[in-house]
Amino acid sequence: MSEPTAPARAGDLGVSDRQDSGKGDRTIVMQRNQRRLKTILGRATDDRLGDGEDLRFLLSLADEEDREALFAAAREVRRRHFGSAVFLYGFVYFSTFCRNDCAFCHYRRSNVALPRYRKSPEEILQAAGTLAASGVHLIDLTMGEWPERPAARPGQPDSLAGLVRRVKARCGGLPVMVSPGVVPDSTLAALAAAGADWYACYQETHNPRRFARLRVGQSYAERMQKKSTAQALGMLIEEGILIGIGERPADVADSIAAMRALDADQVRVMTFVPQEGTPMAASALGPALGEAVVIAVLRLAFPDRLIPASLDVGGLAGLAERLDAGANVVTSLVVPGKGLAGVAHASLDIEEARRTPQAIGPVLARCGLGVADRQAYRHWIDRRRPRALPQAGAR
Ligand code: SF4
Secondary structure (H helix, E strand, C coil): CCCCCCCCCHHHHCCCCCHHHCHHHHHHHHHHHHHHHHHHHHHHHCCCCCCCHHHHHHHCCCCHHHHHHHHHHHHHHHHHHHCCEEEEEEEEEEECCCCCCCCCCCCCCCCCCCCCCECCHHHHHHHHHHHHHHCCCEEEEEECCCCCCCCCCCCCCCCHHHHHHHHHHHCCCCCEEEECCCCCHHHHHHHHHCCCCEEECCCECCCHHHHHHHCCCCCHHHHHHHHHHHHHCCCEEEEEEEECCCCCHHHHHHHHHHHHHHCCCEEEEEECCCCCCCCCCCCCCCCCCCHHHHHHHHHHHCCCCECEEEHHHHCHHHHHHHHHCCCCEEEEECCCCCCCCCCCCCCCCCCCCCCCHHHHHHHHHHCCCEECCHHHHHHHHHHCCCCCCCCCCCC
16 A cells, blocks of 8 residues: 655646657647546446546546546436435534544544533433434434443443434434444444444544554554444444545545445545644645545445535535535534534534534535435435344334
8 A cells, every 4th residue: 555645636647758748749648638537437427437547547636627527427426326315414422532542633532631521311312302303314423432331231221322222212213323433342232233223433544554643552453343343233334534644546546445345335535634732733734635536536436325525624615515526415413502512623613503404405405406305314224234133223
């Protein structure tokens, strides 16, 4: 896998010094690249995008017109698989305590200046209930990685699995995603038995050396293994990458290949936002690749999977460009007035009620999209879960 270097530009597309020496030669190269783009996008719109060269080529596109062609292809693939329907995820970041020290994260253990919170079960249930009533398709229960208290045994109401049961009961059986980080296999089994539909666990990079610098002190292999274990238990998997950290197209292409090998059900990309109180606070590494370009390539690489447009990085103002790039899920909708935080930005647009289904409605309409009905989301989940074991929890 590749080491980080300077951001790639269209010059990566095969222009040699000799070819670049004359206008005629440059035109020939441009025409050749146009033909190549057309060929790759043709394959992609037939759901036959390759790994390696195809991915690197698309991720290297710098010309605006080329990028527009990429986005148009991504929208066409989304239309063919999902029509104009978009799914909405409600986000409940219920505990910001974390035992880890990820170099990029505001909530890392070493950031002692940070005010932290842990919401009570009743506060979590209220927030989830409000989100459910607002029309979301899923409740995303997210926490920093923190060991469960020994007393909180699987099955106990105050365990994580117990919380999943109660949220599902409060929300009429709405699907639930859990993002607890790396937890024991017994906890994963309890979560699956409680009816957790999704396990989200982001590697952020699939370059083990870069992983070691980002997720300091954590095991690359163990984190990957937890996703496979959750899959075997019948849960759907969300995998994700972070960009804007000096990556090259080849690095993102490697990640896409790894996520394909994992057979992830939902794949997300997020742009790094420098965070005060972290070793990367002053980092100005990117973005080398635009998030919209990566979303579009993800759409072509994963035609029938879910791809989020997160409100967490660019807020409401950044939603349209992510949807126009082929995303089909709006994530990180947060209930205002409950003291709940986001991840990349702790407070962006939350208390202004700009991360609600009502606020995003006009943006969806402008993009020619609309909110899917809940049955459609349930059908998608059920179709994607042939490996599912019978789950004991309320569904
Ligand atoms: S990214 Fe997650 S695991 Fe890492 S420090 Fe932040 S909350 Fe903890």
